[in-house]
Amino acid sequence: xxxxxxxxxxxxxxxxxxxxxxxxxxxxxxxxxxxxxxxxxxxxxxxxxxxxxxxxxxxxxxxxxxxxxxxxxxxxxxxxxxxxxxxxxxxxxxxxxxxxxxxxxxxxxxxxxxxxxxxxxxxxxxxxxxxxxxxxxxxxxxxxxxxxxxxxxxxxxxxxxxxxxxxxxxxxxxxxxxxxxxxxxxxxxxxxxxxxxxxxxxxxxxxxxxxxxxxxxxxxxxxxxxxxxxxxxxxxxxxxxxxxxxxxx
Amino acid sequence: xxxxxxxxxxxxxxxxxxxxxxxxxxxxxxxxxxxxxxxxxxxxxxxxxxxxxxxxxxxxxxxxxxxxxxxxxxxxxxxxxxxxxxxxxxxxxxxxxxxxxxxxxxxxxxxxxxxxxxxxxxxxxxxxxxxxxxxxxxxxxxxxxxxxxxxxxxxxxxxxxxxxxxxxxxxxxxxxxxxxxxxxxxxxxxx
Numbered sequence: 001x002x003x004x005x006x007x008x009x010x011x012x013x014x015x016x017x018x019x020x021x022x023x024x025x026x027x028x029x030x031x032x033x034x035x036x037x038x039x040x041x042x043x044x045x046x047x048x049x050x051x052x053x054x055x056x057x058x059x060x061x062x063x064x065x066x067x068x069x070x071x072x073x074x075x076x077x078x079x080x081x082x083x084x085x086x087x088x089x090x091x092x093x094x095x096x097x098x099x100x101x102x103x104x105x106x107x108x109x110x111x112x113x114x115x116x117x118x119x120x121x122x123x124x125x126x127x128x129x130x131x132x133x134x135x136x137x138x139x140x141x142x143x144x145x146x147x148x149x150x151x152x153x154x155x156x157x158x159x160x161x162x163x164x165x166x167x168x169x170x171x172x173x174x175x176x177x178x179x180x181x182x183x184x185x186x187x188x189x190x191x192x193x194x195x196x197x198x199x200x201x202x203x204x205x206x207x208x209x210x211x212x213x214x215x216x217x218x219x220x221x222x223x224x225x226x227x228x229x230x231x232x233x234x235x236x237x238x239x240x241x242x243x244x245x246x247x248x249x
Numbered sequence: 250x251x252x253x254x255x256x257x258x259x260x261x262x263x264x265x266x267x268x269x270x271x272x273x274x275x276x277x278x279x280x281x282x283x284x285x286x287x288x289x290x291x292x293x294x295x296x297x298x299x300x301x302x303x304x305x306x307x308x309x310x311x312x313x314x315x316x317x318x319x320x321x322x323x324x325x326x327x328x329x330x331x332x333x334x335x336x337x338x339x340x341x342x343x344x345x346x347x348x349x350x351x352x353x354x355x356x357x358x359x360x361x362x363x364x365x366x367x368x369x370x371x372x373x374x375x376x377x378x379x380x381x382x383x384x385x386x387x388x389x390x391x392x393x394x395x396x397x398x399x400x401x402x403x404x405x406x407x408x409x410x411x412x413x414x415x416x417x418x419x420x421x422x423x424x425x426x427x428x429x430x431x432x433x434x435x436x437x438x439x440x
């Protein structure tokens with residue numbers, strides 16, 4: 001498989017992924033519509049009858065919104081979940097060397113120079129993320145900088161540039177974002193079902209809501225979390241999620 | 250019959266537009282690839298005066314080595330000013346000379362552990378190594394693009410559109426440092 005076939009394959013996979021994601025949501029909604037339809041079949045004249053599949057349409061629209069949101073902010077979320085911080089200019093000798101090596105390999109691969117991030121971790125590791133091949137983000141651990149010499153670092157960075165060029169990066173960021181979104185929604189629904197009885201019933205709503213707030217312990221707001229941060233303290237908070245979210249090793 | 254001629258004209262015209270535009274695109278890509286080298290060359294030329302300042306105090310007695318670098322740099326700066334896809338050889342040669350002179354300087358610096366240990370010199374070594382790499386990667390890109398451009402304008406039938414598109418063969422960036430190419434002379438003598 002040459003580079004162009006590889007790119008085409010990854011573009012195809014990205015499209016399929018988005019399509020299946022949308023269909024999955026529409027399918028969920030249509031299931032609800034089907035139940036409501038059955039339920040209101042025998043409704044007397046003048047009463048509400050569920051004919052138009054509103055739930056399916058609404059869920060498909062929500063899914064479209066999620067995809068658009070992940071395309072826009074997916075890279076930021078992945079970076080945030082790994083605790084990466086942007087590399088500032090004029091750092092240590094090792095950081096300077098990293099900048100140089102990245103620039104060299106970007107020239108060699110003919111891809112735009114990625115923006116750089118550092119993760120404070122003694123394990124050597126690196127990954128790229130981003131949904132736009134023209135705006136890659138590259139994160140490396142501090143361990144990688146201290147353990148590798150210049151040539152070894154060049155090899156690792158060249159490998160990551162390959163991910164940018166093959167469009168692996170785009171696909172894997174979408175996977176991480178969409179899978180994360182589903183996990184968040186499952187988590188949120190689970191909470192609703194668990195605490196559901198307390199949410200219904202006269203006058204209990206407010207109380208139940210307050211109790212839940214105490215029980216949930218809202219995570220500190222982080223601008224990068226965006227939608228995910230607003231929904232619930234989800235899997236992004238769990239330490240093991242960082243490995244799951246790493247698109248490339 | 251009239252329609253046949255019309256169709257033939259449209260086909261030939263369409264082909265010509267595509268061939269012409271393809272050549273123009275490659276011409277601009279070649280110029281762009283050369284510009285990438287130029288950017289890195291400029292960076293390298295700018296680094297050298299600072300490097301000189303960092304080392305000359307400690308290396309007063311290595312005047313020849315320092316002078317060779319300064320001279321090679323000046324030649325390279327002049328050559329870079331006239332750099333176009335049709336005139337690459339002069340710059341390529343001057344840069345190769347400069348690489349050689351810098352290499353010698355760095356070899357001499359190795360002999361001065363105190364000098365080598367100072368922050369400035371270490372940083373310059375890193376920057377110079379990086380710039381050399383960037384030049385060589387940019388050169389790969391340029392040579393690939395220029396080769397494609399040259400091939401396209403020589404191939405039939407695109408060569409028919411080459412004159413109209415003002416296409417002329419681009420020079421490849423070759424390494425022409427006599428020192429780098431020379432085979433070391435080994436003499437066996439019997440006394």
